[in-house]
Amino acid sequence: MAEARNAVAGLRIREIDDERNSAAVMFRVWLKTAIRKYHRIRNSISNGMWPTSVQNIGILCVIVFLFMLSEIDVAESIKEFFWDTGDTLHVPHVVQVMQHNLASTLILNYALPSTVRAVIVACFISIVLSVVFMKVRQIILRGLLAYRGWMYEARKPGEKYLTLMWCMAVRVVSGYQPSLYSCQRCLPRLPVPPLHDTIVRLLDSLKAVCTEDEMKVLSEQAEKFEKTLGPTLQRLLYLRSWYASNYVTDWWEKYIYLSSRSSLAVNSNYYCFDQSYYHPSDIQSSRTAVIIHNCLVFKRLIDREELQPLVLRGTVPICMSQYERLFSTTRVPGIDVDEICHFCTSESKHVILQHKGMFYKLEVYDSTNQILFPTTLEHQIEWIMKDAEHHTPTEAETSLAALTSLDRPTWARIRNKYFVAGVNKESLDAIEKATFFVSMNDLEPSGLNERGKYLLHGDGKSIWFDKSLNVQVFKNAHAGMNCEHSMADAPAMAHMWEYALTREVLEKVYDESGRCMPPGKKLKQGSIRRPQRLVWDISPELEREIAGALANARKNNEDLDLYVRDHDSWGKGVIKKCKVSPDAFIQMALQLTYYKENKKFVQTYEASMTRLYLNGRTETVRSCTLEAVDFVKAMVENSVSNEEKIRLLRRAANKHQMLYRDAMSGKGVDRHLFALFVACKGLKYESEFLTNAIMRPWTLSTSQTPHTQLDYSPDADLEVFTNKICPGGGFGPVSDDGYGVSYIIPNNSKIFFHVSSKKSCPNTNSERFVKTLDESMDEMKALFSF
Structure with missing residues (x-):
């Protein structure tokens, strides 16, 4: 589509210096800043008052005012109390006004109208009553949200009706249309x-x-x-x-x-794919631009607190505090302990884009503080790609990111020695204050395994592991992300990523040729800055440090054994027919698989959330139970009947579900x-x-990746969306002689498994484990006749 391509190429991008002193531009910037401050103040007031609102105060004020001036004889004592309150507050009946002339000064007394006194008293009473009412509602709601019977309602018949009454009470006490952090004050604290x-x-x-x-x-x-x-x-x-x-x-x-103190690469950071086999554009620059734009729109929703808080069963809110640090956040290394640094939007208006080993500071807001359109970003990225062809960086310059893969004390020592002054400090500041880090590389991974490995550890120099978010875009326009774990857990970042990918699927953001769709005619972009290539001063000593870091990173990367399995023969739909929880079914299959390979049982970790409580993060579900052991031993024993194996499976699954509920509670x-x-x-x-x-070591570390955190996510069981499913992501093994297993159940017919281990361990093999897992699941499915 040459016409569309020429239209995009003809988009004129003005340098911000052209209008730096323009009064109109300065006014727009001032207005945007004022609006942003207004939203912050409004959100703070709204969050503090939730579940009541400012509108409620206004309505109450009007009611009190009309009641005070009414001629109704009912509740005369209350009306008298309101008027007496005005006397208590020393609201005057008479106002004295001094009038000066040439000869003398006169003091005139004017009677204060009763309507004015009523307004003053009504405002005071409505504010006091609203604050009291607000506190009472918050206390009641916090108490109601501490109830966990709804998670166990299947245990006793009577509890179902109690839960229904509780649910009605929560909805009556709760406010309407909460903003992102409105529910925080009402969440109960994690009990000891x-x-x-x-x-x-x-x-x-x-x-x-x-x-x-x-x-x-x-x-x-x-x-x-x-x-x-x-x-x-x-x-x-x-x-x-x-x-x-x-x-x-x-x-x-x-x-x-x-x-x-260990390296973040493989040991701490985790990764996530984009869509499994579908990518909406084949053009690397266009896909990068849209992903950057969608991430920034999600960030704007967070900054304005317009993102709706997640609610379980349409009633129970969960803690959203982790969202504050998803963007513009860096983990700064220290000798003894690291530090999390989060930067406000005024300091973090750019992303760092790495291409051909060079780092570019890409401003993502225009002169009016508006997010750049995808077409503008696409144009800027293509400028970077062309500029990179005219420079030949040294091996040390292209490998700087390898330093972030070192153990933390070593990286801290190097940082404190070589990056505390001059251009190195300026360039490092630009990276650490960036909204997030983007890497465009020339690789075209052939399958899920190769893509997964690269997303988890890169090539040793393509991921800035300290950043909260690293977006990787391959030459074939497939993408993924690598995330630092300390500031937020995977569900929060997965929510953002689901938003970015879903917008690509549901909205027409690319034209027929795969280029970014131009904005509407009424939309105008302000002036912008050209991308800035970061400059480094690398001494011979620093060059040796970088070379050592790269060699160490590649050695560790080679030791990772990652296997990603698309289990598409059957999925959650079949498991539900077995009348077993899908998560519990998979956990029992993992226990059976490990026992088949090693003839023993090991301590097993499954991550659960505690976000039903204020500032909650995770809790451990200890999946290897006596009930699971009984089931596994029965499965490998041919003399045990299918009926008995089913009974033991359901007993083990019920125990696992109970442990999961306990962990969340x-x-x-x-x-x-x-x-x-x-x-x-x-x-x-x-x-x-x-x-x-x-x-005690966690030999088997497992986690289920959440999905469908958006209300408008399309039905993944529909054929048109099957190839657009995100396979989730994974992490490295927690134990040197164990496995890291992540899985996602996106629809009724698919389950994706991400299994990691270390090649240096003679007893582990990720591909072998996955094949045995397939056999175990098929054997468990064969127990049921349907």
Whole structure:
């Protein structure tokens, strides 16, 4: 389509310097800034008042005013109380006005109209009553949201009706049209579980993976801990839960993520694909432009708090605090502990685009603070691609990103030595303050395995692992993202990514040739800046450091064994016919698979969320239970009947579902143990029990990727959308001799598995594990006749 191509090529982009001193431009910038400040103030007031609103105050004020001036004899005492309130507030009946002339000064008394006094009193009373009403509603709603019976309603017949009444009460007390953070004040705080309950649950979970002698030692240690040190630490956690928004989260962020000294590559960061086999454009620059634009639109929704908070079952809101740091966030390395730096929009108006090893600062807002149109971004990106052809950077310059894959102390030492002044500091600041990082490379991965590996660790120099979001775009226009884990968990970032990909599918953003659609005639772009290539001053010493970092990164990358499986023969639809939870079914299949390969059971981690509570993040579901062990042993025993295997499968699945609900309800084991351990270390105590419980390896680490977090996501079971499904993403193995397993169930006929391990471990093989997993799932399906 040459006409469309020429139309895009003819788009004139003005340099911002052309109108730098224009009064009209300055006024528009001032107006945009004023509007942004107004929205922030309005949102702060609205969030503080939710579930009531400013409109409610106005309505109440009018009612009180009319009531005070009415001639109705009903509730005369209340009316008198309102007027007396005016006297208490010293609202005057008479206003004195001084009138000066040449001869003298006169003091004139004017009677203050009763309507004016009524307005003043009505405003005061309505504000007071609204604040009281607001606090009462917040307290009631917080109490209602602490109820978790709706998660267990299938256990007892009577609980279903109780849940219905509870649901009605929540909707009556809740406000309407909450903004992104409106529900935060009403969310309950994560409760501290009873110490005895946590110990009992821990010991129960370890019976499946420990010998009798190990269990005897653990039981003795647990009994001693519960009688001696445990109550002291428990009281400290109770005290902390009263003043902290969440008694675990800040410790979890600091000690699990920021204090970890190992490399972020493979060990901490995770990845996500775009669509499995479909990509809406074959042109790399066009696809990059649209993805950047869609991400920025989502960021704008966050900044304006216009993104609707997620609600379970249409009633229960979840915590949205993690969204604040999805963009414009960097993890800065430290010698002992890292730091998360988040930048406001006024400091972060650009993205960093890496192409052919060079870094470009790409401004993504025009002179009126409007997000650049996809066509404008496309033009800017193509300018970068042409500019990159005229430069020949050194190997060290193209490999700078490899430094972020080093262990954290080493990267911190190099950063503090070579990047604290001059052009290196300016260029590093540009990267760290960027909204996010984009890499356009010349690779065309042939399949899911190759794409997944590159998205997780790149080629050693294509991912800036410190950034909260790295977008990777391949030459064939397939894309994906790599995300830093400390500032947010995968569901929040997956929500953003789902938004960006869904807009590509549902909206016409490309023309027939694959180029970005031009904006409507009424839409006008302000003046913009040309992209700026970042400059570096690399000394011979720094060059050697970079070369060493690149060699180390490539060595670690080679050790990763990743296999991505598109299980498309059957999926959730069949599992539901088995009357088993799909997640529990897969977890039991994983247990069966691991046992077939290793003839033993190991401690298994499945991530669950605690976002039903304020600032909640994750909790662990210990999937390897005694019930799971019984089922697996029955499955490998030919003498056991199918009926008995089905019974054991459903019993194990029910136990797993119960553990998952407990984890979501704040009754998990591991975050409580972790908090006890931190408190113990902080008080300089030692506990054999806590050390033994905390330090046990997670040989099998699993996670289900969420999907359909948008209300308007298309039905993935429709044939037209089947090839447009996102396969989710994955992560590296947590244990050197174990597996990392991520899976997503996007529709009724597909399940995607991402299995990772290390090639250096002689006992693991990701492809072999996936094939055995296929066999295990088919064997479990064959138990049922339908």
